[in-house]
Structure formats: C-alpha cells, structure tokens
Amino acid sequence: MKNPPKAALAVIALSILATACSSSTGDGGPAAAPGRKVELTMSVWGGDVDAKAYRERLALVARKFPDVSVKLEQTPGSGDYDQKIQTALAGGKGPDIMQLAENVHVFSSRNQLAPLDEYIAASKLDLNRRFGAKVAAAYQRDGRTWALPDRAGAMVLYYNKKLFDDAGVAYPTGSWTWKEFRDAAIRLTERDGDKVTRYGMAAGAWWPWWMTFMVQNGGGVVGPDGRPTANSPANVEALKFYNDLVHVDKVAPSPTDYANLGKDMAPEPLFAQGRAAMIFTGYWGIGTLKDTPGLKWDIAPMFQGKQRATAGFGSGLAVNAGSEHKDAAFKVIEFLTGEEGQQPIVANSEDAPANLALLDSDAFLKSAPVNMGAFKESAAMLFTPPGGKNWNEMQKIFDDALGPFFQNKGDAQATLDRIQGELEPLMAAS
Numbered sequence: 001m002k003n004p005p006k007a008a009l010a011v012i013a014l015s016i017l018a019t020a021c022s023s024s025t026g027d028g029g030p031a032a033a034p035g036r037k038v039e040l041t042m043s044v045w046g047g048d049v050d051a052k053a054y055r056e057r058l059a060l061v062a063r064k065f066p067d068v069s070v071k072l073e074q075t076p077g078s079g080d081y082d083q084k085i086q087t088a089l090a091g092g093k094g095p096d097i098m099q100l101a102e103n104v105h106v107f108s109s110r111n112q113l114a115p116l117d118e119y120i121a122a123s124k125l126d127l128n129r130r131f132g133a134k135v136a137a138a139y140q141r142d143g144r145t146w147a148l149p150d151r152a153g154a155m156v157l158y159y160n161k162k163l164f165d166d167a168g169v170a171y172p173t174g175s176w177t178w179k180e181f182r183d184a185a186i187r188l189t190e191r192d193g194d195k196v197t198r199y200g201m202a203a204g205a206w207w208p209w210w211m212t213f214m215v216q217n218g219g220g221v222v223g224p225d226g227r228p229t230a231n232s233p234a235n236v237e238a239l240k241f242y243n244d245l246v247h248v249d250k251v252a253p254s255p256t257d258y259a260n261l262g263k264d265m266a267p268e269p270l271f272a273q274g275r276a277a278m279i280f281t282g283y284w285g286i287g288t289l290k291d292t293p294g295l296k297w298d299i300a301p302m303f304q305g306k307q308r309a310t311a312g313f314g315s316g317l318a319v320n321a322g323s324e325h326k327d328a329a330f331k332v333i334e335f336l337t338g339e340e341g342q343q344p345i346v347a348n349s350e351d352a353p354a355n356l357a358l359l360d361s362d363a364f365l366k367s368a369p370v371n372m373g374a375f376k377e378s379a380a381m382l383f384t385p386p387g388g389k390n391w392n393e394m395q396k397i398f399d400d401a402l403g404p405f406f407q408n409k410g411d412a413q414a415t416l417d418r419i420q421g422e423l424e425p426l427m428a429a430s
Contacts, residue, residue, distance in 0.1 A: 037069040038328045043088075043095040044074050045081040049287075049350050056344035061335055068328050070097075082106075089320070096323040097333060100147055101315045102385040104139055108146040109389030114319040115144040119330040130337065131354050134382040139316045141388065147316030148337045151345065152359075153283030153352035154378030155208055155302060155311045162296040163188055163198070163277040172278070174301030174308065174377060178216075178241065181303045185251040188277035200251035202267035202276035203242075204258070205406045207385075207398055208311035209280060213238040215383045216305030221394070221423070222386035228423035231416035238305070239405075240412040247408045252276075255407055271297075282313035283352045283375065286368045298370045301377045308381040314354060390426055397422045 044054060051074055058070050073095060075081045082103060088094040089112050100107060107113050120127065127136040131149045139147040157172055164171055169184050176184075185200030203209040214220055219234030229235070246252045253276075258265050268285060270276035272292050279285075280302065289297060302310040317333040319326050335341045342353040346364045352375045358364055359376040366372075385391065397419055405415040 037067050038325050039069045039071070040097060040323075040325060040329055040332065041071045041073060041095040042097040042099075042332070043081075043085060044072065044099040045076070046074060046350075047076055049348055050074070053344045053348040053350040056348070057336055057341055060341060060344070061332055064335060064340075065331060068325075068332065070332065089322070092322065094320045094322060096320050096325060096329045098318050098320065099150070099315050100318050102138075103391045104147050104316060104318065105141050105388040106391055107318065108141055108144075112321055113146045114321045114323065114326050114329075115146060116148065116319065116330060117145055119327065119334075120145060123330075123334055125334060130356065132356055132379045134384075135312070135314065135354055135379055138312065138314065138382070138384045139318075147318035148333050149354035150315055150317045150333075150337055150342075151351040152312055152314035152354035152375075152379060152382075154375055154382055155212065155280050155282055155313065156374045156378055157278060157280055157300045157302055158271060158285055158289070158297060159278045159300065160271065160274060160276075160295070160297050163274065167277075171298070172300045172303065174304065174374075176300075176303035178303065178305050182241075182245065182249065182251075185245065185278065186249055189249075189251045196250060196253075196257075198274070199253055199270065199276045201245065201278040202252055202270045203280060204253075204267065205255070205399070205402055207395065208313075210239060210242050210402070211385075212280070212302065212309060212311050212383075213242045213305065215309040216302075216307060217241075218306045220383070220386060221419070222427070226388075226427065228420055228427050230423055231413065231420040234306075235416055236412045239416060243406065243408070243412065246406070284313075286370070286372075287349050290368050290370075299374045300371060301374045301381075309383050310378050310381055311385075312378075312382040316354075393426055394423065397426070 044050065054072055054074070058072060061070065075084060085094065085098055127145065131152070135149045135152050136145070139145060139149060159172055161171065167187050169187050172181070172184065188200035189196060190198040211221070214235045217234045217238040219229070219232050219238055221228060221230045221235070223229045246254050253261065261270070267276060267279040268281060268288065271279045272289060272295060274295070289295060317336060319329040319333065323329055337354060339355055339357050342355045342358050345351055345353045346358055346361070346367060349367055353359060353364070356376065356379065359379065364372055401415050401419045404410055405412070
C-alpha cells in the first residue's frame with residue numbers, strides 16, 4: 001500500500017543494467033539475439049532514498065544475470081503514478097515490470113498483468129514461506145497470483161514513552177484490547193479547561209485507520225462472496241467506537257481541530273511535537289522520528305478487538321501482460337523479492353521488506369532504536385483491501401459518505417447504510 005497521498009512530481013528515468021535469465025523469452029515473445037541483452041523497463045514511485053535502493057538492487061541483479069538491461073523509470077511521489085501507468089498501458093508502451101500497491105487488481109481485472117503461477121511453479125517458489133500467507137494473498141485474485149510482494153510495512157502503533165511514563169500508563173502491546181487502548185488514550189489526554197493541549201491519540205479519515213477497526217471487530221466492507229457488507233452490525237459498532245474517540249471522549253483531533261492546529265497538520269507532526277501520545281502509521285515514520293531531538297518513543301503491533309488485524313502499506317512487483325520478455329521479467333522480480341535482492345531495502349532504511357527472513361534478520365531488527373520486531377509480528381495479521389477492480393470507485397464512495405460523519409454530522413448506521421446502498425450496484429455491475 002502506498003503512503004498517504006503526496007503531490008506527484010515529474011517522471012525521472014534512471015538507466016541501470018540488470019539481470020538476465022536467458023537469451024530466449026520462452027513465452028512466445030521474441031528472443032534476444034546471441035550476445036545482445038534483453039531490454040526491460042521497470043516503473044516505480046518514490047523519493048531519493050527509494051532511487052538509491054533501487055539502483056543498488058538492480059546492480060545486484062546485473063551481476064547475477066548479465067544479459068538483461070533494465071531501465072528504471074521512477075515517479076517521485078505516488079499521486080499520479082497509477083494514471084501514468086494506465087495511460088502507458090493503454091498506449092501499448094507500458095513497462096515490463098511495475099510496482100503496484102492496493103490497486104493491483106484494478107490492473108489484473110483489466111487483463112493488464114501476466115499471471116505468475118506457471119513461473120512460480122517452475123521456479124519452485126514457496127510464496128507462504130518467503131512472504132507469509134497474508135502478505136502473498138494481497139496479490140492473488142481468482143486463484144491466481146498477479147504480483148510478488150516486495151515491500152510490506154504493516155500499520156503499527158507508535159507511542160511516546162515519556163508521556164506514558166509521566167501518566168503512569170503501561171506501554172502498549174499487541175494484546176491490548178479496545179478498552180485498554182481507549183482507557184490509555186483518555187489518561188494520556190491533557191486539557192486546559194475545555195481545550196485539549198495534548199491528545200491521547202491522533203488519526204483521521206484515511207481508510208486504513210477506520211477499516212482496521214471494522215476488521216478487528218469481525219467486520220469488513222466486502223464479504224467472502226464478494227458482496228458488500230458495509231452496514232453490518234460489526235461495522236456500525238466499530239465506526240461508532242472510532243468516531244466517539246474524537247467527538248465523545250475527545251482524545252483525538254477532529255477535522256476542525258486539525259485545521260485549527262495549523263496548515264497541513266497531521267498525526268505524524270503532532271506526534272513528533274509531543275502533542276499526541278499515540279498514532280497508527282507505517283514504516284515511513286521510522287526514518288522521520290528516529291532523528292527527532294528529545295523524542296523518547298517506540299512502536300508496538302496494533303491492539304486487537306474481537307480479532308487481530310491491521311492494514312498493510314506494501315507494494316508488489318508485477319509483469320505487464322503485453323511484455324515480450326515475461327520470463328526475463330519474472331526472473332528479475334523473483335530475485336528482487338529474495339533475501340539478496342531485498343537487502344538494500346534494509347540497508348537504506350527504505351521500508352520493511354516483504355521477505356520474512358529479512359524481517360527477522362539482525363540487520364532489520366537493529367536498523368532503528370525501537371521494536372522493529374513489531375513489523376514481523378504484524379505480518380501475520382494483515383488484511384487485504386477489498387476493492388479489486390472497483391477500488392478507486394469504492395474509495396470515492398467512502399470519502400463522500402464519511403466526510404460529513406467524521407465532522408459529527410450523522411450517525412454510523414445511516415452513514416454505512418448510504419455506503420452499502422452505493423456499493424451494491426457498483427459491485428453487482430462487476
């Protein structure tokens with residue numbers, strides 16, 4: 001999954017020589033002439049740290065497979081990345097390899113991705129052993145695998161140890177219940193009269209936050225049969241609990257509070273400033289916070305409701321269905337998602353790797369002065385976003401209905417009834 005949306009910048013291209021598997025494609029595409037490299041393109045998003053990690057990873061590929069050339073096309077930020085890829089694919093000029101996140105099945109449902117199962121079987125790759133079943137499942141649809149997991153930083157709980165110590169509250173663990181979490185948030189909130197001067201927690205309207213509460217409560221917006229279940233009693237209860245933290249308990253900022261706190265204010269800066277004791281976010285917070293002067297903090301797996309669950313902020317590497325070199329492209333992504341190919345992710349503190357062996361390695365566990373083991377523990381409780389090919393349309397339905405609700409205009413049942421009513425024809429049409 002992608003980080004919270006950022007403004008996209010111009011596309012930059014980095015030419016890197018990388019890997020090869022053979023001079024023949026083996027998939028019906030043209031074979032490379034003897035002595036010539038198979039030429040691939042690979043599209044990703046990210047910033048400077050990502051660019052450095054990808055350069056190092058593809059250099060490793062080049063040494064292992066010397067007869068494939070990979071041109072890396074990187075879009076800084078992620079805001080318009082998907083649209084650029086869709087436009088390229090529609091024009092017949094899409095990349096051979098592409099990084100995709102929670103909308104992977106928007107692409108797979110349009111037959112734009114090559115199913116990887118034959119390649120996986122031929123290479124005897126054990127997805128569950130390499131990535132874990134929950135992580136691998138995010139890239140599977142209709143019994144087929146459409147991408148190999150590459151990055152898999154789960155949403156975890158960040159907490160301010162000093163504020164916990166000062167309030168006499170025990171540090172959070174993955175066994176915390178909703179009640180324990182709520183009680184801690186109440187005790188950690190400070191007020192000056194009716195004004196909150198420090199919040200016990202901070203979150204907002206982004207789908208990984210509220211949907212995690214639904215799944216933890218045994219709910220979810222789409223059932224196993226693919227039909228919407230947005231207004232189930234479990235979801236109503238979870239959404240009410242989540243919103244009451246803001247408007248009843250007043251332990252978290254409302255949309256109006258965020259606006260009054262300053263331009264572009266969000267949970268991460270509130271936490272860094274010591275003005276929020278807990279936030280839920282992904283791996284990217286590690287790099288920002290570990291260099292924050294005077295901040296005494298740590299991370300823990302998310303607490304639990306009726307079951308353990310958390311959102312994942314990962315991405316996978318997929319192969320273009322129209323690529324003329326699908327076998328070479330698969331060999332590249334198979335290597336990149338192995339231990340050696342993922343080591344630069346850890347070395348550059350880019351993200352949590354999808355490879356379970358690396359998640360449990362000393363290199364990763366000691367890469368920051370916090371409990372990095374929370375990411376591996378969380379990998380076993382990730383849930384897959386429910387959208388499939390309708391993901392983009394579903395997000396708009398959520399945003400339109402939940403915007404007023406999170407402003408405390410309307411109740412949970414009516415809001416989820418509205419979402420259910422709009423999801424039903426959307427899902428039926430698919």
